[in-house]
């Protein structure tokens with residue numbers, strides 16, 4: 135083989151390697167049941183979900199969503215493989231959450247939502263509005279729910295925690311989450 139051909143082949147291999155590696159990094163990480171995410175060292179495999187305008191950041195050992203948009207749903211997601219879950223037992227989802235904004239509006243400036251989907255199809259299994267009343271800062275609150283009857287026999291679910299920004303102005307809406315557990319015991 136001549137030298138030029140060898141160099142070309144090596145370069146092609148490097149480019150393909152970089153493309154493949156970047157693609158692998160793009161894949162959302164999948165967690166295995168049970169999970170307990172305390173965000174002590176980072177985002178614990180949670181990734182950004184939803185419309186653009188917001189960012190997901192690791193702040194003060196919590197996961198925080200902040201930014202600005204108009205008519206957007208933005209938050210964070212994690213896919214969990216439930217093969218290890220015994221369906222005769224509970225599927226408990228406890229977590230701590232806090233929502234803030236600059237505008238104390240009863241129509242949901244400060245807000246937070248939970249959404250459970252089938253991971254492969256994004257079909258909805260359960261959705262809940264966690265903050266309904268008008269307040270500028272909910273403070274840290276605790277949530278817990280047994281989602282077993284909503285998940286049924288599905289084996290891969292996506293947990294989404296997000297906010298809705300339906301405002302043209304920037305009211306500095308944020309969500310923060312911590313101590314997210316998916317387990318048969320609290």
Ligand SMILES: [Ca+2]
Nearest residue numbers: 172173195312
């Ligand atoms: Ca924490």
Ligand SMILES: [Ca+2]
Nearest residue numbers: 203301302303
């Ligand atoms: Ca806005």
